[in-house]
Amino acid sequence: MIDEQHQWFKSMDGADLLSTTRSAALCAHALLEDSYLICPDLQQDPRFSDNPFVTGPPYLRAYASCLLKSRGHNIGTLCIADTTPRPFSQADVTALRDLTAWAQTELLLTQLSDAQMRLMSELDQAQRAAQTDALTGLWNQGAIQDIYQRAFQRRSRRRMPLSLLMIDIDHFKRVNDTRGHSAGDDVLQQVAASIGQAIRSQDALGRSGGEEFLVVIEDCSHQQCAGHGHTCIATSAWPALGWL
Ligand SMILES: Nc1nc2c(ncn2[C@@H]2O[C@H](COP(=O)(O)OP(=O)(O)OP(=O)(O)O)[C@@H](O)[C@H]2O)c(=O)[nH]1
Structure with missing residues (x-):
């Protein structure tokens, strides 16, 4: 892979x-x-004869490469290099092209899977938002019924x-009427x-509903469930609502 200043070897054999x-970078050409x-x-070849990998170790002599593209851009190459000069047959070129097409497909699949992950996470967020009550963060009506x-x-x-358990705040309307809607919201959150x-x-x-809550309790006897109901009503935050 090549960026503005470097060539990065992502996978290599023999070096x-x-x-x-x-x-x-030979591949820059x-x-x-x-x-x-x-x-x-x-x-x-005048393009390569003074290249440091030709004039110095590993003293490369032969080179063949195929372009790797991504979203219409040339991003790097799949290449082979040899330390002895050698001709490349049409079969060599075809094999190199096939391998490059394969590598390109793998790159594309990775991109697709990133895109899919993003989409899934967006769907996940959208689904959660569609099932949640924005004010209290609880399940909304449709979700709790489901x-x-x-x-x-x-x-x-x-x-x-x-x-x-079906829990309804008695006379809740009075809170809105006497303290305003945002005080009503605070009460619902509390x-x-x-x-x-x-x-x-x-x-x-x-x-x-507006001031109604539903609790679905599984694997719990009705007596225990009634106990939960009493605890809900007696729970500590309720005295704060004593002015209702
Ligand atoms: N602040 C606030 N008020 C809401 C919200 N949703 C519904 N309400 C209000 O809740 C009130 C519910 O009124 P009612 O159904 O008469 O309930 P209540 O006053 O508790 O009467 P009872 O249940 O019969 O005791 C209405 O005034 C709605 O406008 C909300 O998200 N925030």
Whole structure:
């Protein structure tokens, strides 16, 4: 691969190099070609005869390379080099082109998979946003109903207890009317947080309406569930709402 100043060896066999300057890169010349570059004897070619890899170790003599493109740009080459001069047959060139096409496809697949990962993460975020209540961060009405329906189907199969807590803030409208809408929002957030603290981590809590909450509780006896309900109501944040 080649950038403005360097040539980077991403994969190599028979030599051990990490990078060179671009000015010393044989492949920099290949980038100026349309498709491939063949040089049976580097010493005889004025483009390469004073190249440090030709005049010094490893004293390269023969070179062939094919362009690697990405999104329409020449980004590097797949190349072979030899320390003895040698001709390249049409079969050699075809093999080099095939290998390059293969490498290019692999590059493309990597890019696709990056793009797919990005898309998946965007979808994930969009899906989460579509299932979440923006004010409280709880499951929204559609999501909590979906969770309940799935739990109900599981319960039918496994014959495990399933309970629902429906929690409604009485006279909530008064908060909005007397303290304003944003105070009402604060109350909803406090109540959501209080209920969240009172239930188990495996229970699902959603906002099923303006001032209504739904908790889906699986694998818990109805008596225990009633206990959870009382804890929700008695939980510490509620006294702060005593002025309701
Ligand atoms: N601040 C705020 N208010 C909301 C939101 N969503 C719904 N409301 C308000 O919640 C109030 C609900 O009113 P009601 O259904 O009469 O409920 P209530 O006053 O608690 O009456 P009861 O349930 O019968 O005790 C309405 O005034 C809605 O405008 C919200 O996201 N934020």
